Amino acid sequence: MNDHQLGTALRRQVLADLERGLASDGRRLQALVGDYCGDSQGALLPALKYLVMTPACGHALGQQPPLPADPRLLLRLQQELNSVFTPAICARMDAVLRGLLALPEQAQSPSAPDAPDTAPARETPLDTPPEPPPMAPVPAAAPAPSGQGLVAALGFLAGVLAVGLAGLIGWLVLNRQPLPLLPQPTSSAPAGSTAPSSDAAAPELAPPAPDLQQAVLGNAIATVQQLYSDLSNGNGEAARQLIGGGAADQFDLAFFNQFQRVGVSDLREIGRSGALVSLQGVVTFVYPDGTTQSESRSFVVDTATQPALITASGFNQVLKARQ
Secondary structure, X not given: OOHHHHHHHHHHHHHHHHHOOOOOOHHHHHHHHHHHOOHHHHHHHHHHHHHOOOHHHXXXXXXXXXXXXXXXXXXXXXXXXXXOOOHHHHHHHHHHHHHHOOOOOOOOOOHHHHHHHHHHHHHHHHHOOOOOHHHOOOOOOOHHHHHHHHHHHHHHHHHHHHHHHHHHHHHHHHHXXXXXXXXXXXXXXXXXXXXXXXXXXXXXXXOHHHHHHHHHHXXXXXXXXXXXXXXXXXXXXXXXXXXXXXXXXXXXXXXXOXXXXXXXXXXXXXXXXXXXXXXEEEEEEEOOOOOEEEEEEEEEEEOOOOOOEEEEEEEEEEEEOOO
């Protein structure tokens, strides 16, 4: 099924669950979208799991009737995704959201493909006027001069091309002469060396951009690691300083107190939008009896704040059951 049909199927299942009295729990909804996503929608799974945990989605489910076909609600859900995921993912999610809200699927305009067909139709009358050139052979009495004229024209064109080619080669040779000066240190050479030196300096300014991106990623990873360190040590006040309002319900200190130790590892970047960095990692819970359980979890970190804040988090799947 396509993306719009995926949204329609999710809507049908969610409404059926609500009619049976099942609560719209975030983790249950994340498992639901995982069941419905086929191979072609695998790239949309992180966005769907993030969406069902947002306050905007909870508001839509709590309305009467749930998930109303309201374009304003569509815009709000789109804004939730645009701040975290790439434009390509958000474009596909637009079709999913329309199906989820029972809004019609946007159809591509049929006029665009037809445009190329109209152009040749109008050009066909213009292609016929070139036919008069066959009338030029009317003076067929002079075939020999026309052949000589063609030879003369070709000879003239060959001469022009030869002169032009010679000039081009000479220009290239002249412009290659300053190249040996590039490895030499800056000196009092005239203006001829200033252009190469500026060209050589330009690539040296490019490396800071990847360094800055790496620093932003390192800040996001360090924030998530520090959060789990504070939770594992029972430092609730320090942990709250790293959690934004949208993720507060995902990190209840009373829940983490039941474990002997909690840690996070294998954090990697899965998306970025400005200062917002999306991460995915492995969370390991160690119980007092020594048993452990591991699960995959996603995080959204706003690195524009000081300190950086975890603004969203969602459970993905259990990697290793308790044992």
